[in-house]
Amino acid sequence: MPVTKIAGRALHVDDEGFLTAYDEWDPELAERLAAQIGIDLTDAHWKALSFLREDYAAQGETATLRRVSAVGGIPTKDLFKLFPKKPAKKMAYIAGLPKPHGCV
Structure with a gap:
């Protein structure tokens, strides 16, 4: 599995950039991942x-x-x-989870 760096942290990801290690995620990382795709997290997002x-x-x-x-x-x-656009993929990405089955 590839490794990428975000905010100085080494993170294990798949070929599409989805985290592959559940325990590497935290709320601060979620904020960074969301910002990368243009989303400012609110209580509704959380x-x-x-x-x-x-x-x-x-x-x-x-x-x-x-x-x-x-x-x-x-x-x-x-x-x-x-x-917006592809919510399942975006939610999974920000939540530090694998892409949902059925998403292309």
Whole structure:
């Protein structure tokens, strides 16, 4: 697996830049990752990211957009506003998780 440096930290990533080591993530890193893709995190963003992290820990895979909406209780329309264009990929990237299955 490739290693990249962000904010002076060595991070393990896949070929698309998604983190591959769950424990290398922290909220400060999330802020940096979000800034790289033009997103300023708000409480609404953190609700989605927290759900993703908790769900991943319990399920062992990154939640799909449908799961975040149905189980996480965040309407799909809101997710598209928070994470414009490809919200599932952007949420996973910022949350330090693998790309969800089914994302191209």
